[in-house]
Amino acid sequence: MSDRRLLAGGVIAGLVAAALGGWWLSRPDLPADWSGKDRFCAEAQTFTLTNQARVTGDERAAALRAMIRSAPDDLVPDLQRLVGSMAEPHEDGHDHGDGHDHDPGATTPDSPEAVRASGERAGEFIERTCGVNLPDIRT
Known part of the structure; x- marks a missing residue:
């Protein structure tokens, strides 16, 4: 069961990182x-x-x-x-x-x-x- 939590946590962290990375890349370049x-x-x-x-x-x-x-x-x-x-x-x-x-x-x-x-x-x-x-x- 702890392996599932670890996997779920990793997936959520990956999604958050991807969303933040996409937001960062979509900002106007300065x-x-x-x-x-x-x-x-x-x-x-x-x-x-x-x-x-x-x-x-x-x-x-x-x-x-x-x-x-x-x-x-x-x-x-x-x-x-x-x-x-x-x-x-x-x-x-x-x-x-x-x-x-x-x-x-x-x-x-x-x-x-x-x-x-x-x-x-x-x-x-x-x-x-x-x-x-x-x-x-x-x-």
Whole structure:
């Protein structure tokens, strides 16, 4: 009977791994190198584990906005979601200096789950691409 449980556990683990692998492969590819990488990675240094105690919320938001200006296009929505979670929503829909269009109707804050997912995706990308050690991100 324990052999059956072991076999069933192995099958379930295999299915979960296949599903996660399929999800990972279906994500948009983010480039390892692009024209704004140096600037992007320089701003990412703001978020290193060693800087956490001395960086203010305003400095974090400013660094994220700067990263948006130099980020790969497929990462921009995640970074915008993170900036939006740090500040009050803007109801006027004007350009906030990040070079990307804003939807005037998008004043509703994102769910905590969506913000967390964006943080994980952006964090993993930053750690892998820039070599920055971020808190709560494991790559």
